[in-house]
Amino acid sequence: MQKKFGGSAIFLDRSDINTDEIIPAKYLTEVTKEALKPYILEDLKIDGFDPKSDELKKATVVVTRENFGCGSSREHAPWVFEVNDVHTVIAESYARIFRQNMFNGGMLAIELPKGDIDQLIALQQQGEVDIDVDLPAGVLTAKAGSENKQFSFEISEFDKALVEAGGWVEFADARY
Amino acid sequence: MGKTLAEKIFASHLRDEPFTGAKVLNLDRVLCHEITTPVAIADLVWREKDRVFDRDKLKVVIDHVTPSKDTKTATQAKILRDWARRHEIPDFFDIGRNGVCHAIFPEKGFIRPGFTVIMGDSHTCTHGAFGAFAAGVGTTDLEVGILKGVCAFREPQTLRVNLNGSLPAGVYAKDVILHVIGQLGVNGATDRVVEFRGEVVDAMNMDARMTLCNMAVEAGGTSGVCMPDMTTVDYLWEFIKDEFTDKAAALADYSQWVSDADAVYASVLDIDVSNLTPMITYGYKPDCVKPVAELAGTKVDQVYIGSCTNGRLEDLRQAAAVLKGKVIADSVRGIVSPATPKIFQDALAEGIIQVFMDSGFCVTNPTCGACLGMSNGVLAEGEVAASTTNRNFNGRMGKGGMVHLMSPESAAATALTGVITEASSLK
Ligand code: SF4
Numbered sequence: 001m002q003k004k005f006g007g008s009a010i011f012l013d014r015s016d017i018n019t020d021e022i023i024p025a026k027y028l029t030e031v032t033k034e035a036l037k038p039y040i041l042e043d044l045k046i047d048g049f050d051p052k053s054d055e056l057k058k059a060t061v062v063v064t065r066e067n068f069g070c071g072s073s074r075e076h077a078p079w080v081f082e083v084n085d086v087h088t089v090i091a092e093s094y095a096r097i098f099r100q101n102m103f104n105g106g107m108l109a110i111e112l113p114k115g116d117i118d119q120l121i122a123l124q125q126q127g128e129v130d131i132d133v134d135l136p137a138g139v140l141t142a143k144a145g146s147e148n149k150q151f152s153f154e155i156s157e158f159d160k161a162l163v164e165a166g167g168w169v170e171f172a173d174a175r176y
Numbered sequence: 177m178g179k180t181l182a183e184k185i186f187a188s189h190l191r192d193e194p195f196t197g198a199k200v201l202n203l204d205r206v207l208c209h210e211i212t213t214p215v216a217i218a219d220l221v222w223r224e225k226d227r228v229f230d231r232d233k234l235k236v237v238i239d240h241v242t243p244s245k246d247t248k249t250a251t252q253a254k255i256l257r258d259w260a261r262r263h264e265i266p267d268f269f270d271i272g273r274n275g276v277c278h279a280i281f282p283e284k285g286f287i288r289p290g291f292t293v294i295m296g297d298s299h300t301c302t303h304g305a306f307g308a309f310a311a312g313v314g315t316t317d318l319e320v321g322i323l324k325g326v327c328a329f330r331e332p333q334t335l336r337v338n339l340n341g342s343l344p345a346g347v348y349a350k351d352v353i354l355h356v357i358g359q360l361g362v363n364g365a366t367d368r369v370v371e372f373r374g375e376v377v378d379a380m381n382m383d384a385r386m387t388l389c390n391m392a393v394e395a396g397g398t399s400g401v402c403m404p405d406m407t408t409v410d411y412l413w414e415f416i417k418d419e420f421t422d423k424a425a426a427l428a429d430y431s432q433w434v435s436d437a438d439a440v441y442a443s444v445l446d447i448d449v450s451n452l453t454p455m456i457t458y459g460y461k462p463d464c465v466k467p468v469a470e471l472a473g474t475k476v477d478q479v480y481i482g483s484c485t486n487g488r489l490e491d492l493r494q495a496a497a498v499l500k501g502k503v504i505a506d507s508v509r510g511i512v513s514p515a516t517p518k519i520f521q522d523a524l525a526e527g528i529i530q531v532f533m534d535s536g537f538c539v540t541n542p543t544c545g546a547c548l549g550m551s552n553g554v555l556a557e558g559e560v561a562a563s564t565t566n567r568n569f570n571g572r573m574g575k576g577g578m579v580h581l582m583s584p585e586s587a588a589a590t591a592l593t594g595v596i597t598e599a600s601s602l603k
């Protein structure tokens with residue numbers, strides 16, 4: 001079943017955020033996804049960022065910079081987003097394994113050029129940013145205050161099929 | 177037009193291409209450890225698909241936290257152990273026979289030229305040292321690998337790194353790969369296979385080649401690879417001698433995977449290592465790299481020698497050569513984890529373990545140990561480690577701890593003085 005995308009955005013304005021920052025290794029002893037929930041972004045180093053903030057609790061979209069999710073292959077990183085209802089990540093670029101893990105779980109890892117990410121981040125000044133994802137059209141609409149901006153994005157046919165199937169296990173099981 | 181090693185492996189293993197550019201490959205090896213596999217097992221059970229595609233192609237180890245340190249890690253080990261028994265997986269390595277995954281699987285001869293290998297572990301790229309395509313994946317890819325024996329990839333382009341010249345004394349594969357990552361940056365090889373070539377690689381033994389390939393992922397690479405040659409054949413010979421009439425025949429067969437002379441590369445990086453000095457990381461990203469000499473004098477609290485990067489016999493030999501007859505600084509805790517039982521025994525036989533113990537090092541059982549701060553050897557807030565591992569991320573070896581990556585020789589020299597030290601300055 002396809003997941004719900006879009007919603008309230010949180011901005012992580014830094015490149016090279018690694019999976020140890022998204023979910024520290026000491027929590028890898030958990031054997032259920034739900035148990036990871038409180039530890040989201042616990043070790044993230046960005047000035048002013050608070051992993052316990054209401055803003056993060058409310059967020060269902062993460063907007064960030066280059067090489068997001070680098071480091072360990074742990075799928076606990078997409079899972080900690082999933083169990084916190086963050087099903088959409090928008091970044092300039094991703095580490096390969098993290099990106100694949102997002103689509104394998106039926107979630108979205110959207111790539112936008114730096115200029116678009118700059119505009120999205122600037123939009124925060126107008127207030128809370130809400131992002132709507134139109135997957136078939138490949139269009140993101142970001143709303144903040146009275147401003148309204150659109151960005152087009154591309155994902156591959158394969159990634160789209162994974163999202164529609166609800167993930168790689170479903171896709172592969174039906175086909176192989 | 178010629179093909180790269182990776183392109184040859186993709187072509188020979190292609191099972192399906194459901195959409196242009198999405199290549200589904202048949203897998204020769206699916207490797208499993210107790211951290212990322214239990215969730216895949218639980219999901220397969222929940223889906224009522226608790227099956228394995230081929231028990232002989234699965235290789236399973238408990239390595240990250242062993243012996244188990246608490247109820248949670250004991251449960252992870254139990255899930256993996258019960259599953260391996262239930263499916264009668266012949267190659268399952270439990271305590272007493274276990275070691276760090278990327279050291280023990282090659283040592284058992286499980287990785288061969290031309291193979292496709294996945295594991296729920298980012299440093300799976302290590303196995304490319306044998307001329308295999310070996311990629312770290314998440315738990316979902318692992319789950320499908322276990323059940324169906326396939327994995328999907330966007331066909332990676334190849335980035336060729338030519339290592340020319342000759343290594344100066346005291347400069348090792350670890351120094352070379354740190355330098356390469358410094359050049360490429362942490363995402364300079366994303367979605368690429370990093371092919372290590374040149375006379376420096378030709379002269380390296382398999383331990384050193386594994387160190388090179390191990391850290392390809394720190395530049396974002398999908399797999400590191402070295403070309404199979406007589407060094408590869410020699411290493412594998414005891415496992416393959418029934419398959420070939422002689423070594424020359426094995427070499428002829430494995431040579432089919434070597435990249436063609438007219439293969440096309442996404443990019444080429446030429447590095448002359450002749451003037452390279454021992455390297456070290458600073459900061460929290462593996463591309464923050466400097467000569468050790470520039471950080472000399474920085475105080476450290478713990479020295480760790482081990483891991484899938486530098487816990488092999490060759491690494492222990494290099495460290496022991498520095499430590500022999502000396503005692504480490506009072507201010508430092510030294511920990512060494514030989515990566516496998518065989519390495520431990522060989523080191524014992526050579527007297528290396530004695531050297532470590534005489535110098536004041538704690539020798540642990542084969543395990544990932546201090547490398548990822550979830551087992552033994554965790555750093556306290558504000559502490560600094562000199563480590564032969566592969567990641568210096570914030571909190572990697574313990575919350576609030578700082579990690580400097582370096583070669584075993586540099587780590588040993590640092591243990592003796594208690595401050596970051598280039599080994600040559602001790603002589
Ligand atoms: S030694 Fe460290 S990097 Fe290697 S597999 Fe173990 S935890 Fe991962």
